[in-house]
Amino acid sequence: xxxxxxxxxxxxxxxxxxxxxxxxxxxxxxxxxxxxxxxxxxxxxxxxxxxxxxxxxxxxxxxxxxxxxxxxxxxxxxxxxxxxxxxxxxxxxxxxxxxxxxxxxxxxxxxxxxxxxxxxxxxxxxxxxxxxxxxxxxxxxxxxxxxxxxxxxxxxxxxxxxxxxxxxxxxxxxxxxxxxxxxxxxxxxxxxxx
Numbered sequence: 001x002x003x004x005x006x007x008x009x010x011x012x013x014x015x016x017x018x019x020x021x022x023x024x025x026x027x028x029x030x031x032x033x034x035x036x037x038x039x040x041x042x043x044x045x046x047x048x049x050x051x052x053x054x055x056x057x058x059x060x061x062x063x064x065x066x067x068x069x070x071x072x073x074x075x076x077x078x079x080x081x082x083x084x085x086x087x088x089x090x091x092x093x094x095x096x097x098x099x100x101x102x103x104x105x106x107x108x109x110x111x112x113x114x115x116x117x118x119x120x121x122x123x124x125x126x127x128x129x130x131x132x133x134x135x136x137x138x139x140x141x142x143x144x145x146x147x148x149x150x151x152x153x154x155x156x157x158x159x160x161x162x163x164x165x166x167x168x169x170x171x172x173x174x175x176x177x178x179x180x181x182x183x184x185x186x187x188x189x190x191x192x193x194x
Contacts, residue, residue, distance in 0.1 A: 003065045008112045011105065012076055013068040016056045020069055023078040024048050027097050036133040037095060038155065062086065066117060070096065070109045082109045084117050084125055089179060092127040092169075094139070101135075107142035114143055118171040125171075126179050128164040131192075140167040148178050151186035165192070 006013040016024060025048040027033060034041045042048050059065040064086055069078035080096035092113070094106050117125060127145060129136035137147070145167035155162040166182055183189045 002063060003060060003067060004116065006068070006112045006116055007073070008108050010073060011109055011112070012071045012073055013082065013109055013112060014071060014076075015060055015067070016052060016069045016078065016081070018052075020078050021045060021048055021052065023069075024052060024081075027078065027080060027095060030098055033095055033098055036130045036136065037093075039157070059083075064120070066113060068109070068113065070094075070105065080105065080109070082106070082113050084113060084122070089181065090117070090122055090125045092125040092140075092143075092145075104142075106139045110139060110143035114169060123170065123172040123174070124177065124179065125169050127167045128182070129167075131163045131165050137165055137167065143169065145169040147192075149183050150190055150192050151182050152188035153182070153186060 003015050005015075022045075025042065025045055028042040028048055028051060031041050039051075042051060056067050059067040066084040066086075068082045070080040070082055071078050079100045080094065082094040083092070085091040085093075092110070094110060096106050114125065125145070127140050129140065131150065141147075146169065148166050148168050150163055150165050152161055152163050154160070164182070166179070168179055170177055
């Protein structure tokens with residue numbers, strides 16, 4: 001069950017492998033792609049391989065993991081990634097090479113992963129985005145997630161204040177449940193209307 005391969009109309013979602021390092025480097029080195037992500041762009045293959053070991057290979061050793069390479073069916077090369085953490089927040093995150101933006105790929109992959117985690121019994125997923133990156137919120141809504149609240153955080157490792165919007169999708173029928181940890185930890189939290 002660890003990271004089951006998923007196919008959609010256009011995509012194969014599968015584990016990253018050692019053979020994917022060049023493709024992963026293309027995703028992780030782009031400053032624009034990584035602008036709103038909680039790490040700095042990688043500088044070389046050594047940093048890419050370290051990222052792979054820490055963020056993918058380590059997860060694949062766990063009994064349950066959702067850490068996918070997003071690949072086009074036409075060539076099976078990674079053009080992005082999509083993950084759901086197994087920690088309490090079940091954080092849903094994604095990134096995509098810039099030349100594949102605005103094609104509905106992140107939403108297509110996101111819906112497929114959401115279906116898989118629902119089938120596997122996760123009660124909910126959450127996702128956050130910098131409110132200066134509203135396109136990410138559009139993906140969350142297209143996956144079926146609902147906006148719950150906003151909060152301010154001193155973002156690490158980049159160390160500047162960010163207003164995040166938190167979205168959530170419940171799978172267990174408890175539509176009133178809201179994951180409140182970020183709300184509780186932030187001294188500045190509020191509900192926006194937009």
